[in-house]
Structures are given as structure tokens and as C-alpha cells.
Amino acid sequence: MTIVGDLAQAGPTTTIRRWSEALAPFASTGIARHTLTVNYRTTAEILEETRPLLARIAPAQQLSRSIRHGEQPITVAAFKDDISAVLVGLISSARSEHPEELVGVIATTARAISLETELDGAGAAIVAAPDARGLEFDTVIIVDPDGIQSGSEAGIQDLYVAQTRATKRLATIMVAEVGNPGA
Numbered sequence: 001m002t003i004v005g006d007l008a009q010a011g012p013t014t015t016i017r018r019w020s021e022a023l024a025p026f027a028s029t030g031i032a033r034h035t036l037t038v039n040y041r042t043t044a045e046i047l048e049e050t051r052p053l054l055a056r057i058a059p060a061q062q063l064s065r066s067i068r069h070g071e072q073p074i075t076v077a078a079f080k081d082d083i084s085a086v087l088v089g090l091i092s093s094a095r096s097e098h099p100e101e102l103v104g105v106i107a108t109t110a111r112a113i114s115l116e117t118e119l120d121g122a123g124a125a126i127v128a129a130p131d132a133r134g135l136e137f138d139t140v141i142i143v144d145p146d147g148i149q150s151g152s153e154a155g156i157q158d159l160y161v162a163q164t165r166a167t168k169r170l171a172t173i174m175v176a177e178v179g180n181p182g183a
Contacts, residue, residue: 037062041136043070046163046170053160073170080177083111083143084118090171094139095123098168104137106162108147115143129158132165140166144175 039047044066051063078086087105094103103124107115112128119126127135129148142148142162149155163170 037064039064039066040068041167042066042164043068043168045070045072046166049073049170050160050163053156053163057156057160070168073166073172075172075174077174077176080175083173083175084115086173087115087119087124087141087143088122090141090173091119091122091124094141094169098138101138101168102136103139103141104132104135104165105141105143106132106148106165107143108151111143111147129162130154132158132162135165136167137165138167139169139171141171141173143173145172147175 047063047066054061054063076086076090091103091105094101105115105119105124105126106112106129107126109128109130112126116126124141125137130152140162142159145159145162148159148162152158
């Protein structure tokens with residue numbers, strides 16, 4: 001039997017941090033553990049963006065090496081009331097530059113629900129961060145990473161998962177309540 005997984009992407013119901021803990025109840029002998037070190041899906045630039053979160057979630061886990069290179073991830077600041085307009089601009093840009101590719105917007109559960117209505121027909125899938133595991137998009141736009149992190153006990157893992165859903169491009173919208181978002 002082969003079991004493949006990334007414990008740094010584990011959901012909210014687990015406290016297991018090592019494969020030996022995960023497998024101990026089922027098999028204590030005859031296990032050969034191999035660490036996969038090459039990433040064929042996500043670009044090196046996106047993986048590098050995940051490095052700080054991975055270091056916090058699983059300090060002993062090494063970042064895999066990507067064989068693909070692509071665009072540098074971008075970060076955009078927006079006022080809370082301007083998020084939809086900023087998103088429409090980012091989605092429109094991605095759709096016009098890459099019309100056949102998939103665009104995903106990942107946000108907190110509450111924000112994802114409201115964005116589904118606000119962005120209906122904009123050309124992107126809207127996904128709540130806890131539901132992003134297993135999905136892939138060419139372009140991912142993460143809305144309010146701080147909100148995702150503080151949204152649940154597994155918020156930091158949800159954000160890490162959100163970042164790793166992008167196969168080619170990653171954009172992050174940092175949300176400012178009031179004042180100058182660029183400050």
C-alpha cells in the first residue's frame with residue numbers, strides 16, 4: 001500500500017505532525033518511508049511564497065523542489081469596501097491573458113458566500129478556504145490571508161493549502177479596514 005500526503009495540509013481534525021504518529025495504530029513494522037522532494041505541479045516561485053507558512057506549520061519539513069518556473073506571486077492591498085472591484089480587475093486580467101485557464105478565488109467561509117453573489121459571472125470559482133483541499137487552479141487569488149489564518153484552529157493550514165492550489169499564478173489581496181492600504 002502506498003500512502004501519500006502532506007501533513008502540513010492536514011485539516012482541522014488532526015493534531016498529528018509526524019508520519020510515525022499517523023501510521024502507528026495501523027502498522028508498527030514493515031514500513032518504508034520515502035519523502036517526495038520534487039514538485040511537478042506548482043511553480044518554484046509559488047512554492048517559495050509558501051516557505052514562511054510551511055516553516056511555522058511543519059518546521060522539520062523541507063520545501064519541495066519545483067521543476068517548473070513561472071510568474072512571481074503578487075500582493076495587492078485593498079480597502080474592505082473595494083475588495084470586489086479589485087477582484088473583478090484581477091479576474092478580468094487573468095481571463096483576458098489566459099482565457100482557457102481556471103481562476104479560483106479563495107477566502108474565508110463568510111466572505112466566500114458573499115463573493116459568490118457579488119462576483120456571479122465574473123469567470124472565477126469562489127471557494128471557502130477550508131474547502132480548497134484537493135482543488136487546482138491555474139490562477140489563485142487569495143482574499144484576506146489574515147482573516148483565513150484567524151478564522152479557525154486550522155486557519156494557518158487553510159492558508160497554506162490555499163497558496164498551494166495555484167499551478168501557475170498566485171495573487172493575494174491584503175485587506176485594510178480603514179486608512180491607506182498601501183501604508
